[in-house]
Amino acid sequence: MIKVVATNKVKKEKIDEFIALAEKLVEATNMYDEGCIHYDIYQDINDPQVLTFIEEWESMETLNKHMAAAHFEEFVPQLGAFADGPEDVHIYQKAL
């Protein structure tokens, strides 16, 4: 099992647009991408500009297919345009 944490610092005036577009990505991912166990977007309770995808995938293979999917390639650059700086992405395995 693979966990992904992808953290974005979103421009204050673009938060609503980021969330609306992230919803489309979440929906398309849940509809089309095999091996997706969880795929959700979270907002920091202390800093609403921090919006983070927390994801769970069956394997690296299914994650790689997701990152090559048409909806990923369409929406992720658009999401990036709403952010201050690049997305901070970590891909994890359980340490225990």
Add this chain to the structure above:
Amino acid sequence: MIKVVATNKVKKEKIDEFIALAEKLVEATNMYDEGCIHYDIYQDINDPQVLTFIEEWESMETLNKHMAAAHFEEFVPQLGAFADGPEDVHIYQKAL
């Protein structure tokens, strides 16, 4: 539901000790802390020095009790001593 992502950059020579101590914290949390849905320690597949707690709690109240528990107060400063710099902690709610 509350999600916590607490990211640590651990000194290279302290990775094994960090994981062993984190295991004690995970065990004590699962044993004693009410409202804990998930509490796991993950390692970045691209950088083994990045060790991250990804947690799920029923509420802020249960998270606050966890952070005041004896095992938290005992183990977290010890974990901090194995890290390069402070832990990066985000507390999240679902944005959708």
